[in-house]
Amino acid sequence: MQIDIKKEVAALTAETIATRRDIHAHPELGFHEFRTGKLVETRLKALGLRVRRCADPGVIGVLEGGKPGKTVMLRAELDALPLTEKNDLPFCSQNPGVMHACGHDCHAAIQLSVAKILTAHREELPGTVVFLFQPNEEDIGAPQMIAEGALKDPRPDAIFDMHVWSPIPIGKVGMVSGPDCASSYYFKLTIHGKGTAAYIPDQGISPIDAAGHVLNAINAMQTLEYSTLNQPTLITVGTIHAGDYMINIPDDLTMEGSIRCLHSNEKAVHERFTELVTAVCTACRCSCDVDITCGNNMLENDPDLYSMAHSVASEVVGKENITDKGVREMGGDDLAEFFREGIPGIYYLAGMGNPAKHTTAPHHSRNFRVDEDVLDLGVELQTRMTLRYLGAI
Ligand SMILES: [Zn+2]
Ligand SMILES: [Zn+2]
CATH class of the missing domain: 3.40.630.10 (Zn peptidases)
Known part of the structure; x- marks a missing residue:
């Protein structure tokens, strides 16, 4: 032409x-x-x-x-x-x-x-x-x-x-x-504990305490379990909501964030994330619903x-x-x-x-x-x- x-x-x-x-x-x-x-x-x-x-x-x-x-x-x-x-x-x-x-x-x-x-x-x-x-x-x-x-x-x-x-x-x-460009999946965790008054914590189970352990665990997972160079993986938390009264322990907590992978092994990352979060919550005597949805591939x-x-x-x-x-x-x-x-x-x-x-x-x-x-x-x-x-x- x-x-x-x-x-x-x-x-x-x-x-x-x-x-x-x-x-x-x-x-x-x-x-x-x-x-x-x-x-x-x-x-x-x-x-x-x-x-x-x-x-x-x-x-x-x-x-x-x-x-x-x-x-x-x-x-x-x-x-x-x-x-x-x-x-x-x-x-x-x-x-x-x-x-x-x-x-x-x-x-x-x-x-x-x-x-x-x-x-x-x-x-x-x-x-x-x-x-x-x-x-x-x-x-x-x-x-x-x-x-x-x-x-x-x-x-x-x-x-x-x-x-x-x-x-x-x-x-x-x-x-x-x-x-x-990395895949981006969004997660929503709902951690179920048992609400009580702050002066009798032994009568309940704190989902906030569990969330603290979850944060540490997913940070460690991201930094220690995947090669930065070969399997770039990023897990970030964007929202945490729990409680409505400073002298109570709430029943539940929700945490939302994203999991980004610049590699094709993302499914294994999502499975490991679910397994880890569930295990940490169980260790903290809580239960957890994990919901992961696709943002983009x-x-x-x-x-x-x-x-x-x-x-x-x-x-x-x-x-x-x-x-x-x-x-x-x-x-x-x-x-x-x-x-x-x-x-x-x-x-x-x-x-x-x-x-x-x-x-x-x-x-x-x-x-x-x-x-x-x-x-x-x-x-x-x-x-x-x-x-x-x-x-x-
Ligand atoms: Zn843009
Ligand atoms: Zn643009």
Whole structure:
């Protein structure tokens, strides 16, 4: 295919930035991205793509090329976060208490520009490109899209996802092969003791005392039972609730937290956790209900797609600017749910940390900012990877 990608990306720079700023100024929380979804839907329809709603306000646009070939899906998220923006920019959030503090405004804008470029070459395109705009990434929207048929009609052969990333400097691209983002399961423990008055503790059983032993036990389990390097495992407690009167011992206590694994042996970790907590509570004369539910699964990149993505990104930013440092993380991304449906994929990071532009604040912080130079880079990377995968360039 004859295409000058850099030139076509540059021709859309102003539009990509304007779209991103528009979305940034009008952030919406997960599953409430109605304005953003409408904007995306309108743009995709204007390009003449086959467009449908999926997990409304989620949107899917399908571009069928003029030649036969494989199908690739690109994903962008739509949702913002429940934060009050602390930046002083002309396009700051106009919705109090809601802010695009993860860069999903960039992803939606980038993906619309990719769609525009590829649609302009529709006749020569060998294969199909599915543009998926997902609601509620921050709180697991992917399963809803899958349940509503996001991976059917057509079923993609591969999925590409790029995330702008402030901890990595602008101009660098981060990617790894294999395990990338940890699985995250949520636990809720209900420890049952026996309430009594504080002056006659022997008449009851304290679930609070048991909880203290449980805390020590799970901290020891996490640090001593798994190799930090080979089986990264993180167990953290987020809430503990018990009692309502300072001179009583309560009947019950609840404790909630998360178990994160950056390895595929998570089931054994959950079983060991349940066994340990139950045994400690029993030793403390309490009983315990253990409830573990899936937040998101581990995100694992396909080695072949990693090689392809690495070679394409090297052409764009230079091999020396591809890094694996700071890429793997104990946080999760629900992109993993699409991969688990048996579709290989690659998730990679476009660095945009730039001290001169004050864009090094962490994701999900109120002063999170974006070096907009990353927008063109994102459009180029996703366009180039799509065309390479389809064998067009
Ligand atoms: Zn986020
Ligand atoms: Zn994000």
